[in-house]
Amino acid sequence: xxxxxxxxxxxxxxxxxxxxxxxxxxxxxxxxxxxxxxxxxxxxxxxxxxxxxxxxxxxxxxxxxxxxxxxxxxxxxxxxxxxxxxxxxxxxxxxxxxxxxxxxxxxxxxxxxxxxxxxxxxxxxxxxxxxxxxxxxxxxxxxxxxxxxxxxxxxxxxxxxxxxxxxxxxxxxxxxxxxxxxxxxxxxxxxxxxxxxxxxxxxxxxxxxxxxxxxxxxxxxxxxxxxxxxxxxxxxxxxxxxxxxxxxxxxxxxxxxxxxxxxxxxxxxxxxxxxxxxxxxxxxxxxxxxxx
Amino acid sequence: xxxxxxxxxxxxxxxxxxxxxxxxxxxxxxxxxxxxxxxxxxxxxxxxxxxxxxxxxxxxxxxxxxxxxxxxxxxxxxxxxxxxxxxxxxxxxxxxxxxxxxxxxxxxxxxxxxxxxxxxxxxxxxxxxxxxxxx
Numbered sequence: 001x002x003x004x005x006x007x008x009x010x011x012x013x014x015x016x017x018x019x020x021x022x023x024x025x026x027x028x029x030x031x032x033x034x035x036x037x038x039x040x041x042x043x044x045x046x047x048x049x050x051x052x053x054x055x056x057x058x059x060x061x062x063x064x065x066x067x068x069x070x071x072x073x074x075x076x077x078x079x080x081x082x083x084x085x086x087x088x089x090x091x092x093x094x095x096x097x098x099x100x101x102x103x104x105x106x107x108x109x110x111x112x113x114x115x116x117x118x119x120x121x122x123x124x125x126x127x128x129x130x131x132x133x134x135x136x137x138x139x140x141x142x143x144x145x146x147x148x149x150x151x152x153x154x155x156x157x158x159x160x161x162x163x164x165x166x167x168x169x170x171x172x173x174x175x176x177x178x179x180x181x182x183x184x185x186x187x188x189x190x191x192x193x194x195x196x197x198x199x200x201x202x203x204x205x206x207x208x209x210x211x212x213x214x215x216x217x218x219x220x221x222x223x224x225x226x227x228x229x230x231x232x233x234x235x236x237x238x239x240x241x242x243x244x245x246x247x248x249x250x251x252x253x254x255x256x257x258x259x260x261x262x263x264x265x266x267x268x269x270x271x272x273x274x275x276x277x278x279x280x281x282x283x284x285x286x287x288x289x290x291x292x
Numbered sequence: 293x294x295x296x297x298x299x300x301x302x303x304x305x306x307x308x309x310x311x312x313x314x315x316x317x318x319x320x321x322x323x324x325x326x327x328x329x330x331x332x333x334x335x336x337x338x339x340x341x342x343x344x345x346x347x348x349x350x351x352x353x354x355x356x357x358x359x360x361x362x363x364x365x366x367x368x369x370x371x372x373x374x375x376x377x378x379x380x381x382x383x384x385x386x387x388x389x390x391x392x393x394x395x396x397x398x399x400x401x402x403x404x405x406x407x408x409x410x411x412x413x414x415x416x417x418x419x420x421x422x423x424x425x426x427x
Contacts, residue, residue, distance in 0.1 A: 008416075009415040009416055009419065010414045010415050010416040013414070013415065014412075014414035014415070014416075015414070015416075041419065043419070043423060044416055044419045044420040044423060045367070045420045045423050045424060048314075048367065048380075048382065048383045048386035048387075049313045049314070049383070049386055049387060049390050050312065050313060050314070050315040051312075051313065052390075055423075078416070080416060080420070154367075154368040154369060154370075158368070158369035158370070158372070158373050159369050159372060159373065160373055167373045168373070191370075192332050192370075193332045193333070193366055193368030193370070195333075195366060196366040196367075196368070196417075196420065197366065197417050197418075197420040197421035197424060197425075198364075198366055198421075199413070199417050200400070200405070200409075200410075200413060200417055200418060200421040201400055201405070201409075201421065201425075203409075205333075205336060205364075209332065230414055230416050231414070231416045231417055231420065234412075234413075234414050234416075234417060238412060
């Protein structure tokens with residue numbers, strides 16, 4: 001099976017571990033990613049003001065690219081890309097006037113966008129199209145005795161209209177982790193904002209949130225935290241350095257993309273796991289559990 | 293904080309502008325406070341989310357546009373998902389930021405960040421920060 005894939009800016013550099021572990025995992029289950037030709041940045045955040053159409057051009061242009069490649073669906077890994085592309089799509093679908101303005105603005109495109117491409121996330125694809133039951137049959141290395149907390153952050157679940165799970169208590173990642181043979185750890189901060197882009201100019205706010213979120217997961221017994229957003233990943237992983245400066249009692253915990261444990265469980269070779277890009281080294285923990 | 297309210301401020305075009313840009317009906321708010329109770333950022337805010345709505349209803353333009361809170365909100369949408377009146381509070385706060393940004397009053401001077409501050413920052417963080425904080 002071949003599916004249309006939109007990577008977004010960070011999957012090609014800081015989050016290459018997210019992309020490589022995904023490519024290998026999907027290949028193992030017989031799915032090939034067909035990367036969109038000439039994709040552009042989605043804008044990372046959806047424009048919330050009613051009259052701001054110019055910032056809908058970037059996400060909609062990507063959907064035109066998918067249509068040109070004869071796909072009716074495009075998949076993302078990054079939670080921010082998912083949110084931005086899907087919200088832009090929903091906006092133009094529910095507001096034909098803005099769609100017309102956008103199509104007129106992009107009059108050099110060969111085709112018009114008609115709201116006819118569906119945006120979906122890797123987790124939805126695994127759950128609905130592959131199904132967790134058939135994924136379970138492909139597991140060669142169950143992640144036994146590994147306690148994993150799932151952090152969803154904001155953009156996979158909010159707003160309700162575009163989220164693919166319960167807005168307050170999502171469980172799709174825990175369901176996946178159970179299939180992988182690990183023990184899912186529930187914790188109250190799993191949908192609490194990490195501070196997002198404030199990491200640029202107010203890293204201390206993000207470090208404090210990182211401390212709260214990760215300590216809460218650790219208090220529930222987590223040994224590892226998984227995420228689906230490169231910005232959450234940076235904040236929860238890299239900002240642990242600052243969290244320790246502010247809260248000396250804090251203990252480091254590895255933060256991985258959910259596709260990295262998935263790739264281990266599916267038997268992917270270690271070069272596809274790219275742990276060199278994870279700031280807090282997960283290798284000692286994974287070695288102790290006999291997983292690498 | 294000493295606040296003066298007046299009929300003039302309440303009828304100011306600022307109130308219409310906030311409603312127009314956000315697409316929200318400010319008067320739907322009955323001040324239950326649920327938005328502020330669930331907001332993960334309130335500890336860093338000078339005006340809380342429910343107060344932002346009240347200030348906007350009253351046309352307290354100067355107080356709102358000078359507040360720290362409008363830049364602390366990262367649009368996590370927790371308030372929106374919990375509001376019993378269906379008001380999108382994050383959109384109201386975005387409208388306030390936009391009123392300033394559209395006058396080129398940027399909140400972030402990216403060129404003033406040191407190399408050390410920018411070190412290791414992924415593109416997703418820089419782009420979203422510039423989208424939210426600059427015009």
